[in-house]
Amino acid sequence: MQNGALRAAGLYPAVAAGGFRRYATYGTATAAGVFTNTVFGFIVAYTYIALWDERPGLGGYDQAQALTFVWVSQSLLAAAALIGGGFQEELQERIRTGDVAVDLYRPADLQLWWLAADLGRAGFQLLGRGVLPLVAGALAFPLALPVDPVRWLLFLVSVLLALVVSFALRYMVGLVAFWLMDGAGINVMATVASIFFSGMLLPLTVFPGGFGELVRILPWAAMLQVPMDVLLGEHAGAGGAAAALGFQAGWALVLLGTGRLLQSAATRKVVVQGG
Amino acid sequence: MLEGLRGYRLIVGMWIRSTMTYRTSFVLTTFGQAAITLLDFVAIYIMFSHVDALGGFVLPEIALLYGSCSASLGLADLLLGNTDRIGARIRDGSLDTMLVRPVPVLAQVAADRFALRRLGRIGQGVGVMGWAVWTLDVDWTVGKVLLVPVMVLAGAAIFGAVMVAGAAFQFVSGDAAEVQNSFTYGGCTMLQYPPTVFAKDLLRGVTFIVPLAFVNWLPALYVLGRPDPLGLPGWVAYLSPLVAFVVFLPASLAWRAGGRSYRSTGS
Numbered sequence: 001m002q003n004g005a006l007r008a009a010g011l012y013p014a015v016a017a018g019g020f021r022r023y024a025t026y027g028t029a030t031a032a033g034v035f036t037n038t039v040f041g042f043i044v045a046y047t048y049i050a051l052w053d054e055r056p057g058l059g060g061y062d063q064a065q066a067l068t069f070v071w072v073s074q075s076l077l078a079a080a081a082l083i084g085g086g087f088q089e090e091l092q093e094r095i096r097t098g099d100v101a102v103d104l105y106r107p108a109d110l111q112l113w114w115l116a117a118d119l120g121r122a123g124f125q126l127l128g129r130g131v132l133p134l135v136a137g138a139l140a141f142p143l144a145l146p147v148d149p150v151r152w153l154l155f156l157v158s159v160l161l162a163l164v165v166s167f168a169l170r171y172m173v174g175l176v177a178f179w180l181m182d183g184a185g186i187n188v189m190a191t192v193a194s195i196f197f198s199g200m201l202l203p204l205t206v207f208p209g210g211f212g213e214l215v216r217i218l219p220w221a222a223m224l225q226v227p228m229d230v231l232l233g234e235h236a237g238a239g240g241a242a243a244a245l246g247f248q249a250g251w252a253l254v255l256l257g258t259g260r261l262l263q264s265a266a267t268r269k270v271v272v273q274g275g
Numbered sequence: 276m277l278e279g280l281r282g283y284r285l286i287v288g289m290w291i292r293s294t295m296t297y298r299t300s301f302v303l304t305t306f307g308q309a310a311i312t313l314l315d316f317v318a319i320y321i322m323f324s325h326v327d328a329l330g331g332f333v334l335p336e337i338a339l340l341y342g343s344c345s346a347s348l349g350l351a352d353l354l355l356g357n358t359d360r361i362g363a364r365i366r367d368g369s370l371d372t373m374l375v376r377p378v379p380v381l382a383q384v385a386a387d388r389f390a391l392r393r394l395g396r397i398g399q400g401v402g403v404m405g406w407a408v409w410t411l412d413v414d415w416t417v418g419k420v421l422l423v424p425v426m427v428l429a430g431a432a433i434f435g436a437v438m439v440a441g442a443a444f445q446f447v448s449g450d451a452a453e454v455q456n457s458f459t460y461g462g463c464t465m466l467q468y469p470p471t472v473f474a475k476d477l478l479r480g481v482t483f484i485v486p487l488a489f490v491n492w493l494p495a496l497y498v499l500g501r502p503d504p505l506g507l508p509g510w511v512a513y514l515s516p517l518v519a520f521v522v523f524l525p526a527s528l529a530w531r532a533g534g535r536s537y538r539s540t541g542s
Contacts, residue, residue, distance in 0.1 A: 029362075032453035039457040042477070043465045047329075050472040054326040185303025188392075192311045201318040208324050 011108055012116040019120025023128070030128045037074040037133040045070045045141055059205035064144040065232050069203055071137030072228055075130035076159065079122040080166045080223050082200050084191040087118050091174035092183035104267055111256070111263060114174075115167050122163045146233060154241050158227040161248035165222040168255035169194075175259065178266040199225035219255060222248040282378030286386035294391055301392060308395030312349075315467065316341055316403055330471035335410040336499055341467035342404025343423070343491040347430030348463045349396030355435045357387045358442035362450035371539050381530060384442060401427075411499070418513075419498050425516060430490035432519035434459055437485065440526040446533030462487045470496070470504050478505055489518040 023030075045067055052063040061069065077083060091114060094100045103110055137143060146152065173190045177183045195201060197220035204215050204225045215221065226244050229235055235244040294301050319341065323334045332340075361384050364370040373383045404423075413419065441455025448454070462481070470478055470492050482488040482505060489511075496503055497512030 026450065028449040028451050029453065032448070032451035036453040036457040036461065039461045040464065043461060043473075046473045046477075047468050050330045050468070051322055051326065054329065058325055180300065182297040182300040184297075185300040185307060188304050188307030188311065192307055192314065195311065196314045196317070201314060202321055206325065207321060 012112055015108075015113055015116040016120035016123070019117035020124045021120075023121050023124040030125075033078055033125075033129045034132045037077060037129060038136045041071050041074040041133050041137050042140070044074075045137065059203045060234065061203065061205070061232070062144070064142050066203070067137070067141045068143045068145060068232060069199075069228055071134050071141070071143060072231060073200060073224060074137070075134045076126075076162070076224060076227070077200070078125040078129040079159075080162055080198075081122075081170060082166070082194055082198055082224060084187065084194075086121065086167075086170055087114055088170045088174035088187065088190075089183065091171075092177035092187075095174075095177040096182075111171060111259060114171060115164070118167045118170075119163060122166075126159070144232065146231065151231065151233060154245070155227060155231040158230040158245060158248060161245060161252055162223045162227050164252045165219055165248060165255060166194075168252060168259055169219060171259045172255070172262055175262050175266050178269055194220055194223070197221065198223045199228065203228070217247075219251040222251045278377070279379040279382040282376075283382040283386045286378075286383060287389040290386070290389035291391055304392040305395040308392050309399040310395075312345055312396045313399045313403075315345075315464070316399075319467070330469040332469040332471070335407045337467070337469065338403050338407035339411065339495050339499070340469065340491055342400045342402070342407055343427055343430065343495060344463045344466040345400030346397055346404060346427045347400075347490055348434050348459060349393055349398075349400050350427070350431035351434035351438060351459070352396065353390070353393040354431075355385045355438045356393065357389065358384050358438050359445075359452040359455050360384070360387055361442045362445040362448075362452050365445065365537070366450055368539060370537070374537075380534060381439070381442075413498060414500065422494050422498060422512060425513075426491055426494035429494075429515035429519045433486065433490050433515070433522055434462070436519065436522040436526040437462070437487075439523070440529050443526070443529035443533035446537055458485060458487070462490070466491050475504070482507070486518050486522060489515045 048066045048070055049063065052058055052061075052066050056062065058066070073082075078085065091100070094103065103113070106113075138145065170190070173186055174183070176186045180186060197204075197215050197218050199221065204212065204221055206212075207215050216225065226248055230241065230244050235241050316338070319329075319337060320334070322329060327333065329337065358381075361370065364373070364384075364387075370380075373380050376383065404427075408423065437458045438455060441452075441458065444454065445451055462485075465473065465477075465481070466487060470488070478488065482493075493503060493507065494512045494515055497509050503511070
């Protein structure tokens with residue numbers, strides 16, 4: 001049993017490293033992604049300038065903070081799989097072909113296995129597709145990036161939690177393939193929700209009234225809006241930071257747990273089909 | 276040309292039949308595609324809950340820009356959108372099987388995994404544009420009325436040329452579908468906002484280098500009776516079909532050059 005635990009302790013980091021290396025091999029695709037994120041960054045930045053010129057302080061941000069929002073969003077987009085991408089299509093394909101049965105026989109936990117692989121992927125994309133667009137944005141526009149190292153550290157923790165929440169949601173989306181044999185429809189709907197409710201299109205603090213209050217407590221807020229506010233210093237003080245990270249951790253636990261329940265329901269279904 | 280169209284039609288028919296096998300999924304994806312693109316407009320709508328004008332343009336004016344570019348891109352995406360998969364096909368070697376078939380490769384690549392769900396984007400674009408035309412207080416002339424559908428079709432052709440050029444680029448670059456996306460999807464994101472929002476250099480680039488401004492900015496500015504920020508005369512609004520025709524020349528030359536340079540991966 002102890003041996004098993006030791007093996008597992010080495011196994012998941014190895015899976016994560018594999019996920020990292022796998023995406024590192026797509027050099028051209030990464031360069032193309034950096035180009036795309038930079039182009040979109042410029043376009044959105046100009047529209048935000050027009051908007052914040054009209055309404056300074058909109059959503060509680062000044063113009064430099066709004067521009068920071070744009071460029072950091074572009075940097076997190078691929079890592080947090082905010083507009084789709086990631087592993088869920090592959091999981092669905094393995095479910096559709098029945099290969100998932102082999103995965104279930106492995107002496108590894110299915111959910112942790114995919115979490116490790118996805119964090120590896122996200123880690124690469126954070127470096128490969130995250131840094132350069134942000135540098136381009138910082139060179140072209142006045143950004144409100146913090147100088148306080150503690151703030152950056154909190155931001156990185158918040159990003160890690162964002163990646164876990166993003167994974168947990170997409171894992172459930174992937175598992176839906178056990179019931180719907182073709183996942184394309186549910187994937188599109190999941191992407192719709194992620195783009196709109198994460199703050200990708202517009203900071204959630206700009207959403208009006210009660211609708212705005214609602215979108216800020218949904219799990220998608222943990223994927224972009226919260227890390228962004230941590231970076232911009234909107235959650236000042238130890239209490240504020242703890243509340244922000246706690247909100248993310250809470251959603252991560254709830255969603256991972258729900259995914260686990262869904263997984264056990266799904267795997268019972270595999271046995272029925274196999275017999 | 277004719278065999279290309281015939282081949283295209285056959286492959287498209289096959290993919291449509293295949294799509295219809297999972298009917299629930301088709302309905303969901305088509306609806307989702309419409310919703311996903313409509314959300315861009317919802318974001319603009321939310322912006323307008325805080326401001327009266329953006330770059331000097333009011334909401335129905337932006338809706339005209341948004342809807343026309345969305346419909347154009349949707350149309351180009353439906354007919355040619357999957358050309359961006361060519362990079363993946365070069366990488367896994369499956370382009371080779373296309374080369375030995377008696378149908379032009381471009382027709383095969385364009386029809387590859389034809390996605391009827393893209394009707395969703397076209398539908399919502401036309402819908403928003405319809406609302407704009409209904410709401411706008413425009414002094415309609417025959418020329419302006421004709422210009423609206425011409426703008427959508429010529430815009431689709433310009434996006435189509437960009438897609439073919441992007442596919443040709445992938446012969447050289449390998450898997451770089453995203454570069455193409457930044458001109459098509461990125462271009463459309465830009466064109467849904469008024470040109471007054473953007474820097475002059477950017478406007479010059481998308482007017483004279485990659486002529487995206489002819490997709491909808493120039494025709495729509497004319498319909499709305501607004502001057503072009505670069506000072507171009509009003510009649511350029513009618514040049515979109517010509518521009519669409521002209522940009523297909525470099526795109527098709529690039530496609531041919533790309534095809535000739537192709538070396539199979541051998542797998």
